[in-house]
Amino acid sequence: MSNKISITVFKFFACMLLFSSWSISAQEEKSEATWIWYPGDFEVWLSNEMQVRRTEREAVFPPLWQYYSPYALVTFQTEVDIPEADEVKIHSEGPFQLLVDGVQIYGQPKSISIPSGKHKISFKVFNQEVLPAIYIDGKYIKSGKNWIVTNEDKLWIDEAGKAQQSGTPWMPVGSWNFNSSENKPSEFRLATEPWNAKKTEKIGNGELVDFGKETFGYVKIHGLKGKGKLALYYGESREEALDSAKCETLDYLHFDGKQSETYTHNKSKAFRYVQVQADATVQYDSISMLYEYLPLEYRGAFKSSDDLLNQIWDVSAYTMHLTSREFFIDGIKRDRWVWSGDAYQSYLMNYYLFYDSESVERTLLALRGKEPVTAHINIIMDYSLYWFVGIYDYYLYTGDTKFIETFYPRMKSLMEFCLGRRNDNGFLEPLEGDWVFIDWADGLPKTGEVSFEQMLLARSLEAMAVSAEIAGETGDQKNYQKLADDLKAKLFDVFWDEKENVMKHQRIDGKMQDIVTRYANMFGIFFNYFNEEQKQSVKNKVLLNDDILQITTPYMRFYELEALCAIGEQEFVLDEIRDYWGGMLDHGATSFWEKYDPKQSGNEHLEMYGRPYGKSLCHAWGASPIYLFGKYYLGVKPTSAGYKTYEVTPNLGGLKWMEGKVPTPNGEVSIYCSTNVIKIKASEGEGTLIINSKSKPSTKTGTITALGKSKYQLIIKPNTPYSIKYKAL
Amino acid sequence: MSNKISITVFKFFACMLLFSSWSISAQEEKSEATWIWYPGDFEVWLSNEMQVRRTEREAVFPPLWQYYSPYALVTFQTEVDIPEADEVKIHSEGPFQLLVDGVQIYGQPKSISIPSGKHKISFKVFNQEVLPAIYIDGKYIKSGKNWIVTNEDKLWIDEAGKAQQSGTPWMPVGSWNFNSSENKPSEFRLATEPWNAKKTEKIGNGELVDFGKETFGYVKIHGLKGKGKLALYYGESREEALDSAKCETLDYLHFDGKQSETYTHNKSKAFRYVQVQADATVQYDSISMLYEYLPLEYRGAFKSSDDLLNQIWDVSAYTMHLTSREFFIDGIKRDRWVWSGDAYQSYLMNYYLFYDSESVERTLLALRGKEPVTAHINIIMDYSLYWFVGIYDYYLYTGDTKFIETFYPRMKSLMEFCLGRRNDNGFLEPLEGDWVFIDWADGLPKTGEVSFEQMLLARSLEAMAVSAEIAGETGDQKNYQKLADDLKAKLFDVFWDEKENVMKHQRIDGKMQDIVTRYANMFGIFFNYFNEEQKQSVKNKVLLNDDILQITTPYMRFYELEALCAIGEQEFVLDEIRDYWGGMLDHGATSFWEKYDPKQSGNEHLEMYGRPYGKSLCHAWGASPIYLFGKYYLGVKPTSAGYKTYEVTPNLGGLKWMEGKVPTPNGEVSIYCSTNVIKIKASEGEGTLIINSKSKPSTKTGTITALGKSKYQLIIKPNTPYSIKYKAL
Missing domain, CATH: 2.60.420.10 (Maltose phosphorylase, domain 3)
Incomplete structure (x- = not known):
């Protein structure tokens, strides 16, 4: 990769591909119909639903950032040229208005016959409860990627009954894999399969059920009889499940005696252990579960002469799979949310494991939401910036330009929001409502101008320049490239310590702070912002220097180890992986954790956020060996x-x-x-x-x-x- | 009224009133609890539902403009200081997270005991299907206007479990009259009362039911028996109901024999007549209806020595009541939509009939929607502008400043959109997607720079200046006042014909067109933009000049007659009213029409938009005598x-x-x-x-x-x- 993010292919296709041809081709005749919607709206709706599924002891725990909404009223349109009459079945989520060649068809027909020749077909669909979607299925005319959609059709009828239309913002439709009429977007569910418990043990009058490893799904009770209460205390650890007063998730079930013998809970949870305590009046035979998952193929693989590393790869892949769900989420017990910084690492791991483009797109869309932009993604400054870089990577790894072409306006408006929050020096500095995250690390300074944030902004501007070119916005491309170049120059002018040959961390009110941290220094390496001399200096004075604030989250370990790999320290890094990830395995981990501090012991490993079981024991950012093994070994x-x-x-x-x-x-x-x-x-x-x-x-x-x-x-x-x-x- | 819109009272209260005190006062203890929501969101949700109820022969006919959505996730908050512990009942539309003094309460409690003293109580509620709303009812703590709400609470928990919050955009909550826990916003329905038919007559094997006058509601079938089809053909006129092939609305009902004896249709319609045709296998005794209405008091009244005028006032009031529903709509058969130009007249009539502030607020909010602004209100340039003037009038007639204080940001963003669409001369000129309506009139020029639109913009800018002052935005106030002054000066420089002493209609590419119309000339009178000499000239050369393009809609008759009244032509206007509205009564009108052309005859009166029954026979803009009688007689x-x-x-x-x-x-x-x-x-x-x-x-x-x-x-x-x-x- 060159010093700048570059676009080397596809760019000349951009204008051609953008809204090119919507007419039926021979190929499309063979393709399947699929449910279609306004692009990004399914992701908005589903992420809204999904992110309030986090509970703490039966209280829902929704996210702290703004929710967007699908458009409740949209118009789908296609133009066809068919060789013979086509009998077309109509399935709609929501009442619709159907226009054929501009003429309204009365009623809500279940099918319609379209004569041969050229026709324009429009469905205006209303659905305020979920989202408007249609599935149109004829021999020739089928709903699919070649349709267009708008939320403002601006089609008005003048006094004489003549239709007028202008300024309609058409977009290519969104779709996924809803390829049958019964398989409605509003009824989306992940796949499930039954799992039995590995072990049970008596606890007081109840029992502790162990599923053998971290898992996710719906508890099932078999042979259920009687009337009364039954409590389920979940634990990612044995300790948590046994601690009914402090465990993070639980369910109190009430049975009236009329329930069926097999009961399946309707809410999914993350756990390995479940403690079951029932009233004496309630009996059951056994507990099992429905494991819930996104069906994905493991397309990446790694095996080596070191069994520990193989085990680390396997547990990483399982961790990654557990957190690759409706979207790439952070952790399965907590937060069950889509965080841009966490997701960014999932994208990268995904390219070396599932290579599932749709999960990347869904997650990018859920994070970005729609207009207007009133806050950073997840309200975190760095998390807005990872989003841009994530799109560049998506383009680089997959070659897909349609995503950028479709959503370039959302990229631009978010970037305008970010640029609007620069201070007089042209640097990002937190304003009211901005959270600077960087990492969980005690005493990490986050105020004022932080070099790490400026470096991410520079990289984001480079991603915008590439994207503008793909979207055919030449003026924007030049503008973003210049902004990127200027910011990069200023970053080095201000933060690079020529004497020490390292990047400083922070400037407050124009005063450089005498602080060096790993963050900007390690990103500078794999962003290729440093020259060879700078890299060697950073390696010795920062990365391999124990006096610099240590990293204790797998989140930043990801980048730290990537930086070391990028300068050829693979052997050193393998030892680190054996120690760090191997350390978690030594503590019995069956998935990798949100945080691991080898200096801690016993139940300290379960604590976080001041709560005894606050730590997530299955966190996507723990799975980074997948990425490192694939990219650097x-x-x-x-x-x-x-x-x-x-x-x-x-x-x-x-x-x-x-x-x-x-x-x-x-x-x-x-x-x-x-x-x-x-x-x-x-x-x-x-x-x-x-x-x-x-x-x-x-x-x-x-x-x-x-x-x-x-x-x-x-x-x-x-x-x-x-x-x-x-x-x- | 002076030459400029002016703000004479309240202005010094603005800052005080804005988010002043949220704590419980003695007064509030006595008040009732009420359901609360994010301000404007109920109106957005309800208007979305309501505006797709228009049907044409069983096809839904949704609006052509964009729909907005309620926020699916919001946080309600109050701070209280209570003299004793309070047992508070919790009702929520959607699952919630409850924090008391920043501490999460587990579960979804139905009530909670709040100890005496000062407390901060927050409910974060999720509802993606309708809208999040709560009803909180204790002795002291009750949900009501004093609560605040946000869609971005930005409350995050740091690594140590400490809560951080900044940059949260709090707003005063929205509410209406949902004053009991059972009376949920999501279940809102207008009131109904049973009405019997006035007359029935045999038509073939079926019958024609006449309710005696234009009405709105749900058809009821009594003594229903048998299995088969039953068709209902609705008509605002006898002709329409009898024309089963062409009537605008109909219902085909299918009965399986298992239905109950009394059937009430679940969709409301506008009609005076219903033709009923049933299969021989279906029998019924009689047809009645449930009249559906917004309960409103007739606070205005008018009676005179002229019985015709009294009848005109009565039919106007009934027309106004029929179209004053969830919102002020245009017509009850068609469009059943909220159009800003139509609603603007309803606001004015309302001040002289119902004086129902809440209907004005609901309508203004439904029209404006939320952010971002991507098109004019109803996609019509003039309709964005009426919205601003409507807010000024609302303030003038009611003295309410809270609406402006709360929604000033939405006023500002819409004005920014409008100002952004001016041409290089600083005039509004239609761009792609902009519809210039002005009036339904054959051959009315609407392209280029139209003086009428500039005059409305000038008035809107004056309204913005007043509103900015109320909202405490002094800088904005100065800016808008200057923009208004400059535009007004330019309007006269360019469009006022010094020789003819009238305002010209249109300039295209810098070339003044030799056209004079009534529009800007009549608005200039009652906006008080003309001096006395100009008014007299306009009166004689335009208003009373039959060579100037005639007005045939009650919509613009409203302003034409207002202008004549404003210059003292009350006697002339009364004759016009007797002719024009009396003319409709002569044709059997029981509510006033969308359009009336005395030169037409027979079924021509029913036609519009190229359809035989396309015209609405109950249109709000037909009710203007209410306003004229109140304001000018x-x-x-x-x-x-x-x-x-x-x-x-x-x-x-x-x-x-x-x-x-x-x-x-x-x-x-x-x-x-x-x-x-x-x-x-x-x-x-x-x-x-x-x-x-x-x-x-x-x-x-x-x-x-x-x-x-x-x-x-x-x-x-x-x-x-x-x-x-x-x-x-």
């Missing part, structure tokens, strides 16, 4: 959008061997690497394999080029297996 | 906000006598006037009675002052009956 990363070109730099980090897969848009890169053999095969794109070898490597396929100083290169063509002999350094 | 109008001062200038317009009442905030002004006696009594304020008399009038109460040229004045004190002898001119 298997060593695969795109160098242009959608893996059109990519780089593979395997790094054993001291391992005897490793093997794995990294997903790409239409396939994967498979790698095996030992100290003397590298095997690689890719499904698409042009890869550059970088081999660090004591002697010149050899291969029967392709040509190895020397890059100088034990460094060699081999171009990887798609669908061609390569086997290279080499000698690891 | 009884002659009562406020001269400062809320009738603190007011003027009464009775004008018989050739009548022998008239009597009536004009409502004021806490009472009314009652007047009797014949050619030699004026009797007057007022409940509040200081009135100035202006008497035009051949000789000096005499009174036993008060002192009559001569104003010169047969013009005298008497100051009217509250609750004092005055009887004046005089001699009408």
